[in-house]
């Protein structure tokens with residue numbers, strides 16, 4: 338996911354010729370994500386991502402980047418500490434600017450995007466990993482913990498502040514399916 342040739346000219350060329358890209362990164366290529374997991378993910382587990390990179394006509398030399406990604410990660414349940422599969426996703430916008438000295442001021446003024454230096458060596462995979470870490474829910478919990486009865490070593494909700502970027506709350510964990518419900522469904526469909 339590096340720019341084709343580690344140079345700004347190529348970033349601009351990429352924006353012109355291939356503004357939309359998408360793909361998958363194996364979780365094994367994201368060591369900081371792996372370190373945050375409560376269980377070893379499947380060997381073939383991936384993060385799906387998509388990006389849109391376009392020039393900004395009103396600001397020559399600048400690029401606008403939208404980066405989205407999503408995956409399922411086994412995180413430690415805050416109630417029972419056993420792994421709980423959680424959907425984690427983000428959809429972020431960035432402005433990439435060539436003058437490193439303007440970055441801090443511009444970023445402080447920007448409301449709906451982050452301002453980054455158009456670093457000749459900007460690595461999209463590093464950026465994706467940063468954003469995925471920020472999108473991890475602070476309070477992953479099972480809907481129904483497998484082995485604990487009423488024990489709650491951590492308060493759930495209550496005094497903990499709701500996480501910023503609320504799209505990855507624990508409610509998004511899939512309810513565990515009843516195996517026989519699934520079987521009944523398959524029988525209905527005649528498989």
Ligand SMILES: [Zn+2]
Nearest residue numbers: 414417479482
């Ligand atoms: Zn649990």
